[in-house]
Amino acid sequence: MALVDRKLFGPGPGNPYPEATSALGQPLLGHLDPVFLSLMDETCDRLRTVWGTTNARTIPLSATGSAGMEASFVNTVSDGDVVVVAVNGLFGQRMCDVAARCGAEVVPVEHEWGAPVDVDRVLSAHPSPKVVAAVHAETSTGVRSDIAALGAGKGDALLLVDAVTSIAGIELRADDWGIDVGYAGTQKCLGVAPGLAPFTINDRAFARRVEKPQSWYLDLGLLGGYVGEASGSGGRTYHHTAPTAMVASLHAGLGRILEEGLENVWARHAEAGRLLQSGLLEMGLELFAQEGSRLPELTTVKVPDGVDSAAVRKILLERHGIEIGAGAGAYAATVWRIGLMGHNARPDAALLALAALADALAEVGWKP
């Protein structure tokens, strides 16, 4: 099959950092090789930095970000537990489904898509939930919500946060903000191919975990024998075969980020997003996400009236090799999602996205 070289400017995956791609081609290591175990330990350390946590139990789960969501719920929620979910997009909706499969009494707090989470409504939705769950950066709408405020008001509840599209892209401080359980993905601002779910859980949540969760694969009690908890003890228990190539790639991607400096990486995402969003507005397009809550790394823009969303995306893909995303859910045909994440969070990528979109819009006859 001929190589196809895309600019991945959709909602993810983005183009990985070159260091992350190079690592995939290195000789494979066994999952119990001492060299690999050191690399895994260092990967967990690096993940702690991007999560903003000191949690011992910070690991890359061996599946994609959606499995991180599942791991978060199956390890903390069992029959009859009350789970308040802030729903302001597709991933909040999904949390309700996943929590319900754990037997939770789900209390969804619905929001208009495009708006951030209303912290007061979420915190007053139930007097004593076991878990309050929210999405930090909604991939479906391009909206950022205030996790720190949820953490400050959570009371006795555990705060469970989706950081799939925020990690290593915008400010994220799990410990300072009171996040008890968090999951992410590798294929967004971390700049690594999809396939792993960076996960973190603090002692408070671990102490209240489900002793024998319905998932064997994602059972943190079993996983602890292989990573994290066993560090330094010399004893590692086999649980499953870690995806060693992907872990090596994550290790390298994180190395690139920390070498640049995490706050510099955040600033680079902010600048690329600012360039893109101001350019889109100058072109006469409208942004979808509410002003003041727009993610720099993932921009949602309204498809202009009379323009065929798919036709424009096809021109971008076929003429320019650029992938952007359709909208999600009810907005599939009326919103585009443009991601400048990880390696793509650069001014030149922003300019290229703008120029190519202008070209495609002209091609379909749109005038502002």
Next chain:
Amino acid sequence: MALVDRKLFGPGPGNPYPEATSALGQPLLGHLDPVFLSLMDETCDRLRTVWGTTNARTIPLSATGSAGMEASFVNTVSDGDVVVVAVNGLFGQRMCDVAARCGAEVVPVEHEWGAPVDVDRVLSAHPSPKVVAAVHAETSTGVRSDIAALGAGKGDALLLVDAVTSIAGIELRADDWGIDVGYAGTQKCLGVAPGLAPFTINDRAFARRVEKPQSWYLDLGLLGGYVGEASGSGGRTYHHTAPTAMVASLHAGLGRILEEGLENVWARHAEAGRLLQSGLLEMGLELFAQEGSRLPELTTVKVPDGVDSAAVRKILLERHGIEIGAGAGAYAATVWRIGLMGHNARPDAALLALAALADALAEVGWKP
């Protein structure tokens, strides 16, 4: 971190086929890119060939082989269902745990480790199980069991088979043998890095599936919208972000296998295993797996009396860059596992494993 180049002669992962490694370094594709969707479809076709099936629902699950086990049970077993499990090693034991977490009434049929599954005992263990489960090639013991005989006698039960260490290494004919649900891993004889679980389920099992399984991530009803069932219809539903780099690598590894010819690949594994096992016997070592049921791709050998298993493995790793496996479970210190799988199923690898083991045994002072 300096590159370390190992010969992975343990129970897996093995060294990938070069084609599979090269594919990991190719430009990343998005999971909804038409080029990627074609590649995914072709990957599923190729998987059908190595499974020996025409099942439409034949897909690479986005997690490792152990998640394939979990997917098999959560989609077929719910509260109170009777599951007969043939237990002749670690992975049969694990099946019992995973099935129990689905609420199954588990009927384990215990065997001595090193022996193949006793088909008559398994089939007579319960008059009307919903599922009969067995491991085709026990990675913990190096033993092959007769799946065709289980299929011939299964009656109304669904036959659920672990093919993690058999797929693309020894004869496997899912449809001819009556396998209803099967899972595998990529890191053994398929010659690809760990990270995906090739999975297949036939119409008979799919019709009897759990409508809303406890796992959202592994829910076949949801997964069907993205792969397999939607093929040709043009409509693909987003479920989760497929690990596109790993799928491209699997596609390439399968391409290599099918170019060589599946039966030729089986013959290559048989020959490498024969060379290794006859060489070990000539050295005066004893094999662990019962004669007549020995896997060519994974050889279990008894650690000679008075020899420190770990010391020998350390010499192999540090002097020769060769990884072999310790034993599993109660045999951790008394058995070695030597895998010649996928790209390593070659005469030169067999000779090297023998020569290096002889050197290490001499180093620790062992004489036959």
